[in-house]
Amino acid sequence: xxxxxxxxxxxxxxxxxxxxxxxxxxxxxxxxxxxxxxxxxxxxxxxxxxxxxxxxxxxxxxxxxxxxxxxxxxxxxxxxxxxxxxxxxxxxxxxxxxxxxxxxxxxxxxx
Amino acid sequence: xxxxxxxxxxxxxxxxxxxxxxxxxxxxxxxxxxxxxxxxxxxxxxxxxxxxxxxxxxxxxxxxxxxxxxxxxxxxxxxxxxxxxxxxxxxxxxxxxxxxxxxxxxxxxxx
Numbered sequence: 001x002x003x004x005x006x007x008x009x010x011x012x013x014x015x016x017x018x019x020x021x022x023x024x025x026x027x028x029x030x031x032x033x034x035x036x037x038x039x040x041x042x043x044x045x046x047x048x049x050x051x052x053x054x055x056x057x058x059x060x061x062x063x064x065x066x067x068x069x070x071x072x073x074x075x076x077x078x079x080x081x082x083x084x085x086x087x088x089x090x091x092x093x094x095x096x097x098x099x100x101x102x103x104x105x106x107x108x109x110x111x
Numbered sequence: 112x113x114x115x116x117x118x119x120x121x122x123x124x125x126x127x128x129x130x131x132x133x134x135x136x137x138x139x140x141x142x143x144x145x146x147x148x149x150x151x152x153x154x155x156x157x158x159x160x161x162x163x164x165x166x167x168x169x170x171x172x173x174x175x176x177x178x179x180x181x182x183x184x185x186x187x188x189x190x191x192x193x194x195x196x197x198x199x200x201x202x203x204x205x206x207x208x209x210x211x212x213x214x215x216x217x218x219x220x221x222x
Contacts, residue, residue, distance in 0.1 A: 033211075041216060042216050043213040045211075048210050088154070090154075098169070101153035103153045
């Protein structure tokens with residue numbers, strides 16, 4: 001079965017610093033989704049990537065999917081306290097409605 | 112405003128009791144999902160439904176039951192057969208294989 005591994009598990013950065021979160025799959029990804037979660041709340045959809053080499057940006061967050069479609073990265077530029085939370089990647093392994101999720105990366109941003 | 116609502120936000124259950132978690136969406140989405148989230152783990156799929164009056168087991172369906180009598184509603188019952196029900200439960204919906212939109216979650220605690 002397909003598994004998603006996220007790294008790092010936890011990240012503490014100073015405000016203004018850049019950071020990268022990785023999501024690696026054991027199999028080819030057919031749709032890679034990035035979500036953000038505040039503690040005790042639901043998930044907020046950030047971006048979806050489908051094509052190898054695809055890159056999308058929203059405000060200061062950029063997500064990329066590698067050419068082989070087995071790894072994605074989420075990059076935050078000039079981090080702010082509002083970026084704090086848990087970032088989860090989710091993916092479809094094929095033509096299915098089901099998503100599998102990584103274990104999440106907990107991000108803390110201190111002033 | 113369109114969205115997904117879950118109720119209650121907090122739920123306490125005594126051992127041996129069945130409890131039902133509510134999930135309602137007014138997004139006109141066909142597919143709905145239930146996930147369980149435990150500390151340090153990603154989301155695990157309990158049940159999902161792609162159409163009214165039809166649903167499929169996810170990866171951890173034992174001890175849970177669902178119904179899908181209406182398009183907008185997908186309640187989850189946690190039965191006494193679920194040995195470790197304390198967790199954060201998230202409901203989501205989607206249009207086919209598109210991105211999933213999540214509700215705010217219900218935190219269930221067994222006393």
